[in-house]
Amino acid sequence: MATAISTTDAPLVSEDIKPTIGTRILNTKEELLSGHLGPELRELLEKRGVLVFKEINFTDDEQIAFTKTMGTFAPEMRDGRDEKVHKITLDVKENPQSAEYLKGSLYWHIDGTMNDTPILASLLSCKVTASWGGNTGFCNTYAAYEALSDEEKAEYETMRVIHSVWASLLYYEPEPPLAKLKGFQSIGENELPLVWNHKSGRKSLVLGCTAHRVLNVEAMKSAQVLIGLREWCTRDEFSYSHEWSVGDLVIWDNTGTMHRAEAYDPACNRMMHRTKLEGEEPFE
Structure with missing residues (x-):
């Protein structure tokens, strides 16, 4: 209706x-x-x-x-x-x-x-x-965050993530020439929160193919967090x-x-x- x-x-x-x-x-x-x-x-x-x-x-x-x-x-x-x-x-x-x-x-x-x-x-x-x-x-990513358990929210709340354009390059060209990689890396990196606390009071997740690694988290665990949350956010109930x-x-x-x-x-x-x-x- x-x-x-x-x-x-x-x-x-x-x-x-x-x-x-x-x-x-x-x-x-x-x-x-x-x-x-x-x-x-x-x-x-x-x-x-x-x-x-x-x-x-x-x-x-x-x-x-x-x-x-x-x-x-x-x-x-x-x-x-x-x-x-x-x-x-x-x-x-x-x-x-x-x-x-x-x-x-x-x-x-x-x-x-x-x-x-x-x-x-x-x-x-x-x-x-x-x-x-x-x-x-x-x-x-608002709805996906809100559907997490309280334990998951508490775990992710303080995590910081390094984002970079060169991380996205590796999705579509996993074996780039070194010169091309360096060109993308010259754009730099940016540290962002995994959980975005909005001025409205709501919270959303900051993810995607530019998300390179979770700071101060062992590499295997970092990958599991980023891939696991991407998988969670893109479930049918949160996506169109x-x-x-x-x-x-x-x-x-x-x-x-x-x-x-x-x-x-x-x-x-x-x-x-x-x-x-x-x-x-x-x-x-």
């Missing part, structure tokens, strides 16, 4: 996709672009992790305008200039700088683990679907896989979910357009 939340104008109309993750928004493009639904959508995003707008068919300018209704717009820096809409594709003609880096997006991750304050959310719209595969998977149609828009809360692109033909020219909301809360 669709539910309506009262507003001073057209109400926000939505239906949950799964009990712990994902809500489908049923409002019209005009209602969404008016801006009055932005605060409610923002609140719903934190609760549900992922919002889906089926075949809303935003233009790039409309996507930018809609993004701004939910928070501070965050452009990407490319060649010393602001890029408002970033093309997500493995096509090197369209994305020569990031196609290699995007190979890591096929594995569970949180954007911005190399930063002290990650982006709040990403908005992704589909322009060209994959010839096969190409879903985007999401999992709710979105099958794209052209014109779909999906927003996810980058502070309380992990995501990944699911396998697809790298030569198919799958194309997504991304905008972002600026981060507001450091990892703590």
Whole structure:
């Protein structure tokens, strides 16, 4: 059943996709672009992790305008200039700088683990679907944390984890040339909490393919913790896989979910357009 939340104008109309993750928004493009639904959508995003707008068919300018209704717009820096809409594709003609880096997006991750304050959310719209595969998977790391036992929460609460881009390289290229490894390692490492204590009072898990090792924990135990929690977070009850149609828009809360692109033909020219909301809360 669709539910309506009262507003001073057209109400926000939505239906949950799964009990712990994902809500489908049923409002019209005009209602969404008016801006009055932005605060409610923002609140719903934190609760549900992922919002889906089926075949809303935003233009790039409309996507930018809609993004701004939910928070501070965050452009990407490319060649010393602001890029408002970033093309997500493995096509090197369209994305020569990031196609290699995007190979890591096929594995569970949180954007911005190399930063002290990650982006709040990403908005992704589909322009060209994959010839096969190409879903985007999401999992709710708030819900996954909340479902842990009290003993597990106490064990993980004080753990700190080293994150690095070079750790993600080894997922898709386990035997890289030394020069390439050094290039990725030059980006550096970042120490983050395993459990993120949010200003809202809720807690989520900080994991993904950039998570390299748990500090002050023996190597075998460290691997068991990181892999075990990834397996836990991506269980069916905490996860949702979105099958794209052209014109779909999906927003996810980058502070309380992990995501990944699911396998697809790298030569198919799958194309997504991304905008972002600026981060507001450091990892703590």
